[in-house]
Amino acid sequence: MDGMMMHHHQSPTELPPRGTPLIEINDVRKEFGHVIALAGVSLTLNAGEVLCLLGDNGAGKSTLIKTLSGVHRPTSGRFLVEGRPAQFSGPRDALEAGIATVFQDLAMIPLMSVTRNFFMGREPVRGVFPFRRVDFAHCRDVTHAEMRKIGIDVRDPDQAVGTLSGGERQCVAIARAVYFGAKVLILDEPTSALGVAQTSMVLKYIDHVRAAGLGVIFITHNVRHAFAVGDAFTVLNRGRTLGAWRKHETSMDELQTLMAGGKELQSLSAELGGTV
Amino acid sequence: MDGMMMHHHQSPTELPPRGTPLIEINDVRKEFGHVIALAGVSLTLNAGEVLCLLGDNGAGKSTLIKTLSGVHRPTSGRFLVEGRPAQFSGPRDALEAGIATVFQDLAMIPLMSVTRNFFMGREPVRGVFPFRRVDFAHCRDVTHAEMRKIGIDVRDPDQAVGTLSGGERQCVAIARAVYFGAKVLILDEPTSALGVAQTSMVLKYIDHVRAAGLGVIFITHNVRHAFAVGDAFTVLNRGRTLGAWRKHETSMDELQTLMAGGKELQSLSAELGGTV
Amino acid sequence: GARAEDKPVTIIFVDHGQAADPFHNVIKKGANDAAKQMHVDLTIRQPDTFDMTQMANLITAATNQHPAGLVTTVPDADALGGAIRRAEASGIPVITTNSSPATGHKVGALINVGQDEETAGRAAGKAMAEAGGKHAICVNQEVGNVALEQRCSGFAEGFGGSSKTLPVEMDPGVTKSKITAALRADPSIDSIIALNATVGGETAVQAVKDLGLTGKVHVASFDLSPGFLKDIADGSAAFAVDQQPYLQGYLPVVFLALKARYGLKPGGDIASGPSLITRADAAKVEKLSAEAIR
Amino acid sequence: MTPGTIDRTIDAAMPATAPAADRDERLRQTGAFTQLMRRPELGAIGGLIVVVAFFAVTASASMFSLDGLMSVLNPAAQLGIMAIAASLLMIGGEFDLSIGSMVAFAGLVFGVLLVSWHLPLPVAIAGTLVAAGLIGALNGQLVIRTRLPSFIVTLAFLFILRGLSLVGLKIVTGGSTQMRGFTDASADSLIRPLFSGSAFSGLFGWLAHHGIVASLPDGSPATQGIPIAVVWFVVFTALATWVLLRTRLGNWIFASGGDSNAARNSGVPVDRVKTGLFVFSSVAAALVAILTVLDAGSTDAMRGQQKEFQAVIAAVIGGCLLTGGYGSAVGAFFGSVIFGTVSIGLTYTQFDSDWFQVFLGAMLLIAVIFNNQLRRKVTGER
Amino acid sequence: MTPGTIDRTIDAAMPATAPAADRDERLRQTGAFTQLMRRPELGAIGGLIVVVAFFAVTASASMFSLDGLMSVLNPAAQLGIMAIAASLLMIGGEFDLSIGSMVAFAGLVFGVLLVSWHLPLPVAIAGTLVAAGLIGALNGQLVIRTRLPSFIVTLAFLFILRGLSLVGLKIVTGGSTQMRGFTDASADSLIRPLFSGSAFSGLFGWLAHHGIVASLPDGSPATQGIPIAVVWFVVFTALATWVLLRTRLGNWIFASGGDSNAARNSGVPVDRVKTGLFVFSSVAAALVAILTVLDAGSTDAMRGQQKEFQAVIAAVIGGCLLTGGYGSAVGAFFGSVIFGTVSIGLTYTQFDSDWFQVFLGAMLLIAVIFNNQLRRKVTGER
């Protein structure tokens, strides 16, 4: 399991002790024009824990984590990072505060190579000022190695991301966030496009990241995946918090039922032979 | 279950009897420059059956179905539709041959409204020539109704697709393909971004479509979903067919193990408490 | 032995006007006719836009081909001086044309053919003033072009009354609207001087007609066009300032051919203009203008 | 350039038919004015209001007389016909830089047919439009076959057509770059009023006679009517709007420009759509050529210069995205009117003419910023 | 316009460092030539080869003399310096249409500082570059703040700067649109050789003296050296290539142009990158102004007209995408050389000048098609 160790490229950040709140939000609202995407959401993420964010399509999960990672500015509501009020003016601020995110749309540039996408915004440089340059040979090696760890053998790290398969692309985004994750790692449906092997790798990763003391927000529609790694569960519904549970307070079946339509799925499952 | 009936907007096509091959391909290869994406793949899809296409990330599943739906031209290999050699010069030909596809990248225009995306390329017109126009009121109603059937209540069918959530977008693409599916319905990871409710809806849909006598190719990484609806299973690996099985010839566990890394997942599942 | 007139002579002509410009087309026609008559090999070159840097490059490119003579227009003596002097240093006789004598001297040309734009402007201004004009607009289709600005300022000087510049475009529709607008905005305007007969002159006449001001507003133009000459002939325009561009193309080629063959050269600069074309001679000139000779 | 900032769609311009009954709690209530302003077309009105307000203060009153308005609208319309076509093409994801030169080239073709070959006016017009359409089709096919950017392909035709016009005119006229005789050759044609002069001149004559509109000293109406180019312009705008918003072709145009791959994968005949748009833009340029040539009675080799550029400017002022997939014909309409008003309107003011370009640039910028801010404020977009 | 057709990335230009040992069976073997041609930069060489071959057949031999080459390269370099900057900006997803007018405006500023205020040359140059940079920053900030397309914002400055140049020149010179006296004012400055005349003139003098290169009758070398603009052009190309391919900023430029939202979400300071690029493009235009003004000894209000357009043309010929996110400085280099060679090269041929534009257009099209086909053939892209 040596190869699974995390690489913190940043100088070893001081992680707060396990269990202290890393992110707290309270009654956050977000409107787009006349569309109300978040109608008052609250949650708390502790260090060394995995918080699973569940909810139906369009419930507002992605909008919420985009607010946490500086993409959107909340219309109203309280937002604390390590106890201090946070005002991110952009994703760069969030990254600097140690919050790394895999967005649902992956935030990758199709025309750019895998390596360049991997290090986009956080390129390691060497040399002194007018000759400061990116060490692309090193970047390529890191990319290749990190991708291999997640179970993808990229043919050529100079390949354009646009030519990768959906799952391969997802893996690049995950590997990138994990590699740069400092205190908080946010994953928006990371396993949705992944094969069985890659999914298990990602779940292992999440487990390891937690073990290293980071806080993880993990969005998924797969209750099994959520229950495999989650410590806490928050369910959103139509832009509001439906409820929040610790692992011992709930069960897989209960969560499944909670997520709108859970019952229907069970009935279908029965209808189709109990395999869903 | 009335509302679940399929709407064939086209004049009722004559579907071939259940079990006759709709699509047969033999040793199909596809190269992109120096990249070999398909190194010889064969499969047969029969009317009234669901064929599940499984395989690791980058195995070539999407490339294969893009070949079937006229997006790519195969580099070599035999391709028969209803027993006749097919030469699609573009996706329009495939659509005309009755093959409707949900692509993994969804093939939607973010700046266009849900309605316009839904009917893109197949707009119903009325009126006589110089005054022939699209009946957008009807289109809106259909879109709203079809989306609701799949479990999504779009606020406003005139909303730009780019503002929908990932899952909502996926639902538009699926609803569209199902609505227009004539003989063959191809779904590339349709459930990956879907919530529990929507997933069960889609699986039900697939079941209904099969019942109506169409052939379905269903790509997924979720063996449970595959086993819930599949009649036959083809597994790809690194651009080649690894094998093909009928439902009675295999089991969920076997399929899970076959898909590269299945074993690993099982061990992880054990490690994390058997929940994956 | 070979007779001198059989000696192949190559002449290069660098002109600043665009290929499609009707005025410069007449210059080119003159040059081409002369080349035919004198049995010389003539090539004409021009930059895509009014671009002095590009024009200097063209002169340099011409020099590199070592022609027996070089003809060039000189809209900017400073910018082109270096390139022209280099041609002279390489032993190529240079004649400047369509420019003022002073410019020709400045760049050390053998001879200069052309008119002084300020002088021409003053002549036009005087003629307009004599027709009773007090308030004029100078219709400039290429604001910033040095030669055109000189015409306007010369005109203002000779005119004496008030004279404003009206910037227009090469598009006749837009130009007509702008002239109409200027006339309506300031009813005191009684004279229009255009710097280009096709774009400025003809449209000004139409605008005046449309407003029912024929006879009240005098229109004149620099250079000729068949349409404008017709307007002069039927009295809807006053006069045109002619610098005889045909001569500006014809003479330099003849001179350089003679120089190359027999070493001949006239003693001084040639003033090809200005001359005023009025109603009396407009009809005669019109046909020649349609053939790109006037 | 970020599609993410656009939450309105082209359909915002269509009357909502959804019943208000089952309101979603996730929608805030919005007023009718907001609904109206969300129509992308109407955004461009903001800029026009600013421009008109500016001239109302600075320009001579004669600008706002009937006659003054026509003198502003006529060039705006000539530009606008091309801008409408350019905007459709831009929405479809392509450019046509050859339309300016096409004006000169079509003028030449028209001249050859009408003046040199003495063909009747309808035949000459039809021939000119067909010739232009063929060149448009060639443009389109080259873009599609070579998969080069249309920018570079049509740029080549910008030069080629300009050059051919020059050469052709010289051949036809025996050395001149100007061709005349259109007025005589077309004088007795019945369809001439469709392409030249003013529409509704009878009405205006009657109005002048009754003193409702101003007359010239000789008794004829000061405004002879509505310039025919303006009528064509309005017809073009209406037609293009109808096509874009109501027809299948319109949907295909948006789709082709929004993402040609996705459109193709959904069965949109992208190549045919684009070729059609190239044909349309060439034909629009040829129509402008015919209108202006009949108006002026002559054509020359410099006609239409810079028009390709101004058409794109007008379309962009009207809200078309350069990257394709978004825009409207009504926007291009207002864009052309704004551009025309500013460039002609300055002549009605007392500003020193040396400052014209400075004002032109500043006015354009202010108008477009105002368009944008107004719309953003109203729709709550941030 | 379809990103899907591009399977090469910008890194294809970097030497592969991956060990060939663990070859993937899913990769076909490709030769070294293919590897080379996959570099996007080299694609543009194809067009240059066609162009050179054409002129080798049709042009006078003097075009390929040392002197002839310099006369082709000098204008190509003047355009190229701007094209390099324009290509960086296009890769970053924006346009700058004001660079042509900026040449005139910078010429005016330079004239005021050097000729009117008699400042020393280094100060005048620095002042001019700073002034240009500030306007570039203003452009950038306007684009970012208003979120309008840069096309329309810089278009406004195209007019504004052109107008200000006219007004300014008239004020400074007391009525003329042309300003002179640069040669005298800068004659005795030590740094003048960096911005004017020819480089390596000592070498060329020596070569001429020894009969290795041709001399003029007066004994001076026919080619005085390599025009200084060419040296700047090469330096710019090398620098831009280095920045694009090797530095963090380069990665940010590609990312900003490829998808500014995705880039921003990944922590790229998109706004700062874009502002920087606008500054760079203005400064490049000002440098061209200084070079040409010192060369010519004068400036006028029409300087640089159409250059904004030609710079974009050169960049597109060199393979830059108008939609941003893809392109190279070396491509823009070859694009400028192709454009320069075609437009000057035609003067070395015997073609009638009326046909120039037809040839220019056709040559451009053929060169670009050839670029494309060659690359596609070699890389097997379909």
Ligand SMILES: Nc1ncnc2c1ncn2[C@@H]1O[C@H](COP(=O)(O)OP(=O)(O)OP(=O)(O)O)[C@@H](O)[C@H]1O
């Ligand atoms: N920019 C926007 N403009 C308008 N509406 C938006 C915008 N972004 C999101 N929305 C709306 O907000 C709602 C919440 O979207 P969000 O993407 O957060 O959902 P989600 O929970 O991530 O769903 P999924 O599981 O399908 O990804 C959706 O209904 C969507 O239509």
Ligand SMILES: Nc1ncnc2c1ncn2[C@@H]1O[C@H](COP(=O)(O)OP(=O)(O)OP(=O)(O)O)[C@@H](O)[C@H]1O
């Ligand atoms: N246009 C292209 N150019 C180059 N390589 C390509 C292209 N399209 C696909 N590939 C390569 O072909 C392989 C197969 O891709 P494909 O998208 O078919 O995989 P997939 O089985 O659908 O994977 P996933 O489950 O992750 O979606 C991938 O490794 C991909 O990198």
Ligand SMILES: [Mg+2]
């Ligand atoms: Mg989401």
Ligand SMILES: [Mg+2]
């Ligand atoms: Mg796939």
